[in-house]
Amino acid sequence: MSLNPSAVKVPARISVLLPLPLREAFDYTSENSLEPGVLVKVPFGPRQLYGIVWEKKGESSPKTLKPIIAAFKNIQLPQVSLKFIEWVSGYTMTPAGQILKMVLPVPDSFETTGKKSSAFLSSSSEKSPQKPQLSLDQLMAAEDVKRSLESKAFHTFLLEGVTGSGKTEVYFEAIDYILQNGGQALVMLPEIALTAQWLQRFEGRFGFQPAIWHSDIKQSQRKATLRTLLQGNVPVVVGARSALFLPFLDLKLIIVDEEHDGSYKQEEGVIYNARDMAVVRARLSQATCVLASATPSLETELNVRSGKYRHIQLNDRYGGAEMPEVKLIDLRKIRKISHQWISPPLREALQKTLAQGEQAMLFLNRRGYAPLMLCQSCGDRVMCSQCSIPLVFHKFQEKLLCHHCGYTAHLPKACPACHEEGTYSSVGPGVERVYEEVKTFLPEARCVLMTSDHLSSSQKVFDQVKEIQDHGIDILIGTQIMAKGHHFPLLTLVGIVDGDSALSGSDLRAAEKTFQLLHQVSGRSGRERRKGQVLLQTHIPEHPVMQALLHQDRGEFFALESDQRLIHGFPPYGRFAALIFSGRQKHEVENIARKFARTFPLTDKAELLGPTPAPIPLLRGNYRWRLLLKTAKDYPPHSILKEWLFKTPFPSSVRLQIDIDPYSFF
Numbered sequence: 001m002s003l004n005p006s007a008v009k010v011p012a013r014i015s016v017l018l019p020l021p022l023r024e025a026f027d028y029t030s031e032n033s034l035e036p037g038v039l040v041k042v043p044f045g046p047r048q049l050y051g052i053v054w055e056k057k058g059e060s061s062p063k064t065l066k067p068i069i070a071a072f073k074n075i076q077l078p079q080v081s082l083k084f085i086e087w088v089s090g091y092t093m094t095p096a097g098q099i100l101k102m103v104l105p106v107p108d109s110f111e112t113t114g115k116k117s118s119a120f121l122s123s124s125s126e127k128s129p130q131k132p133q134l135s136l137d138q139l140m141a142a143e144d145v146k147r148s149l150e151s152k153a154f155h156t157f158l159l160e161g162v163t164g165s166g167k168t169e170v171y172f173e174a175i176d177y178i179l180q181n182g183g184q185a186l187v188m189l190p191e192i193a194l195t196a197q198w199l200q201r202f203e204g205r206f207g208f209q210p211a212i213w214h215s216d217i218k219q220s221q222r223k224a225t226l227r228t229l230l231q232g233n234v235p236v237v238v239g240a241r242s243a244l245f246l247p248f249l250d251l252k253l254i255i256v257d258e259e260h261d262g263s264y265k266q267e268e269g270v271i272y273n274a275r276d277m278a279v280v281r282a283r284l285s286q287a288t289c290v291l292a293s294a295t296p297s298l299e300t301e302l303n304v305r306s307g308k309y310r311h312i313q314l315n316d317r318y319g320g321a322e323m324p325e326v327k328l329i330d331l332r333k334i335r336k337i338s339h340q341w342i343s344p345p346l347r348e349a350l351q352k353t354l355a356q357g358e359q360a361m362l363f364l365n366r367r368g369y370a371p372l373m374l375c376q377s378c379g380d381r382v383m384c385s386q387c388s389i390p391l392v393f394h395k396f397q398e399k400l401l402c403h404h405c406g407y408t409a410h411l412p413k414a415c416p417a418c419h420e421e422g423t424y425s426s427v428g429p430g431v432e433r434v435y436e437e438v439k440t441f442l443p444e445a446r447c448v449l450m451t452s453d454h455l456s457s458s459q460k461v462f463d464q465v466k467e468i469q470d471h472g473i474d475i476l477i478g479t480q481i482m483a484k485g486h487h488f489p490l491l492t493l494v495g496i497v498d499g500d501s502a503l504s505g506s507d508l509r510a511a512e513k514t515f516q517l518l519h520q521v522s523g524r525s526g527r528e529r530r531k532g533q534v535l536l537q538t539h540i541p542e543h544p545v546m547q548a549l550l551h552q553d554r555g556e557f558f559a560l561e562s563d564q565r566l567i568h569g570f571p572p573y574g575r576f577a578a579l580i581f582s583g584r585q586k587h588e589v590e591n592i593a594r595k596f597a598r599t600f601p602l603t604d605k606a607e608l609l610g611p612t613p614a615p616i617p618l619l620r621g622n623y624r625w626r627l628l629l630k631t632a633k634d635y636p637p638h639s640i641l642k643e644w645l646f647k648t649p650f651p652s653s654v655r656l657q658i659d660i661d662p663y664s665f666f
């Protein structure tokens with residue numbers, strides 16, 4: 001009996017990428033030809049996993065390969081998502097499977113079929129859209145972006161304008177263009193906390209709610225969004241940095257609101273900057289990317305100056321509102337009264353503001369009551385047992401808390417070092433302490449604390465913001481959580497309790513970050529007809545950051561800061577890659593870091609700084625050492641890193657984290 005060769009179907013060899021932190025894709029066999037991007041289910045050890053077809057590898061198929069269990073031909077990631085996975089994986093030096101996990105975070109989304117998946121578009125609350133009157137500035141800015149969308153070519157814009165200048169209305173116009181002409185738009189926002197109020201505004205403008213994507217949303221909603229996205233039925237997604245990785249089929253516009261914001265940098269797992277990756281994602285699909293900010297990062301500013309990004313400037317506050325008047329309070333000239341953090345001029349201003357029936361905000365970027373508990377007898381500090389960080393005293397919750405690992409403890413009765421009882425006292429202020437102080441001279445004032453301890457969900461933020469807008473509150477006291485986006489018409493005074501706090505430390509961006517944050521906080525004041533005032537308490541009024549805030553002159557600050565970075569070859573004029581080694585055994589971690597320093601290849605392209613203990617040398621029970629690689633701006637560190645890491649093996653008891661373009665140094 002002879003076999004007819006054409007009747008024998010030779011299985012195809014298919015490589016499948018699995019959402020696991022593994023370097024390689026795995027080969028399987030399939031009876032059918034499958035295109036890259038198609039969702040499949042495969043055996044993996046004792047488990048069955050979802051993955052995607054990564055590559056077709058022809059027909060030769062050794063018998064040792066296992067067959068694919070199921071292929072879902074109608075569910076396919078777009079090719080641009082595959083390219084994006086590859087690009088981000090290469091740039092961040094992270095296994096592609098880990099990036100896939102962000103593209104398909106809930107791969108079993110497609111198991112439930114027949115469900116109506118557009119349910120999340122909440123059609124029940126459809127209202128008629130309301131298009132606002134735009135200023136000439138805004139109209140011209142919107143035209144620029146629309147022309148880019150029309151051209152169907154990749155462009156990046158910096159949309160710059162002071163707080164309250166109406167940047168949102170400009171990019172709403174661009175979204176409107178997408179809704180009229182087809183395609184998809186993604187709006188990235190820095191804080192989940194912002195979304196409730198922002199969404200209300202979006203709904204008012206467009207009459208429907210966009211799809212929402214951040215870590216706080218329900219699993220069922222995530223699944224519905226993923227399903228609908230792959231059907232191409234989602235015109236607008238609003239989300240946190242993770243939304244960038246969603247499998248958009250026809251992404252034409254990406255907005256990165258508050259592009260300078262540090263929360264775009266993911267510091268754990270896959271370490272990436274979503275602002276930078278957004279530009280890459282836009283390029284891959286020939287889309288338009290709009291970076292919006294009142295205080296653009298130096299990186300973005302430099303890209304504008306070199307002609308890489310286009311620049312759109314909104315000059316005035318919308319609706320004729322004036323910029324607040326800024327005054328510096330020189331704390332060196334004020335007699336220090338112990339346990340008092342609000343200086344007499346700020347106290348008076350608070351009293352006056354409340355007497356006029358207006359609202360005030362006190363800003364201090366420190367949660368809790370006191371950042372440090374100190375034994376008055378022997379000087380012992382209460383430290384976290386897992387980290388080399390002092391525990392923060394939260395008086396209202398009666399506990400000590402580590403802000404890095406979440407460890408909690410009660411204040412010990414006796415000092416463990418000198419065994420004396422009742423010797424601990426609180427050092428320095430946190431927001432709770434400022435709250436307590438306000439109550440001493442304004443006992444009738446309705447005060448509220450706004451920090452992540454009190455506002456744990458976007459609904460809580462929404463309710464709190466509404467209470468403030470309804471004038472149920474006189475004084476808001478809080479951290480940077482209240483610095484962003486909110487619009488309070490009656491708020492006319494902003495008091496910055498400690499303008500200097502973020503300037504100390506080893507962060508090369510300390511001045512830039514301080515300027516951005518304090519500028520943003522100041523912008524909460526006087527958003528409508530009432531003129532606002534900002535009182536900034538500082539010990540260093542002559543510092544360029546304070547002077548720039550005083551004169552509201554960003555250009556001058558930029559020039560100075562920029563010069564400093566240029567001299568040292570710091571970003572954006574040079575590049576860094578940070579290598580953090582961590583592990584349970586102190587000496588082992590140190591030895592590995594030293595071994596790496598010894599094996600660093602000789603090159604004139606890069607400079608190695610370290611090894612040194614990381615600024616936080618113990619975190620969550622792990623000892624940490626750091627090496628910093630510094631290269632020229634036009635010399636990406638990847639090739640050096642690859643060669644170096646390849647030839648320096650190390651035990652699995654030590655973990656190595658690679659942070660390309662580090663943002664925080666901790």
Ligand SMILES: [Zn+2]
Pocket residue numbers: 375376377378379380415416417418419420423
């Ligand atoms: Zn003691």
Ligand SMILES: [Zn+2]
Pocket residue numbers: 384385386387389402403404405406407620
């Ligand atoms: Zn800790």
